[in-house]
Amino acid sequence: RSKTIHKAANAAGISYITLDTTDTFSKFIDVFQGRVKMLDESMTYVLSSLWGYPCEELRPKLFTLWVGHVRNGLSLKQLAHFAQSISGEYWFHYYDQGPVANMRLYGQPTPPPYPLDRITTPVSLLYGPADWLAHPLDVRALYAALSTEKKLVEMPLPLYNHLDFCWSTKCLDNIVDRVLSTV
Secondary structure (H helix, E strand, O other): OHHHHHHHHHHHOOOOOOOOOOHHHHHHHHHHOOOOOOOOHHHHHHHHHHHEOOOOOEOHHHHHHHHHHHHHHOOHHHHHHHHHHHOOOOOOEOOOOOHHHHHHHHOOOOOOEOOHHHOOOOEEEEEOOOEOOOOHHHHHHHHHHOOOOEEEEEOOOOOOOOOHHHHEOOHHHHHHHHHHHHO
């Protein structure tokens, strides 16, 4: 999957693909191009759904600001690497460059796993039960793979997702105190 994404995007020389010409998709693209200064509630709901159950405590104004700038820090290689990891074949492995490049870079035809056993700093993993990007099963698998001093904290809110960690109106109450208590 990731090779297809990477090759297709590079060959076409495009930064996005418009799948539809409906008002919703046009608005979505406009947001990414910075043409829309404010999202209405329905669009915020749709976009936040990409990361998990729609965030109930999301301020559309802040979310619009973030969405307008997110593309500035995301490469095709990052998307391809994410696709590799969610495919299940290379969970927590280095980027798969293909057999020839892998042999040159890693000394083997497939990417090696990250050396999690080298982590010696204490680690706290906070996660939301409704997070689709850092799925609870993956977080627990990472926790099990770590050999260092560690702590696992599931947010006590059933719909807490990836966006809630940064963009929830209750982020200070829900996250900051928990993070500080783990330090």
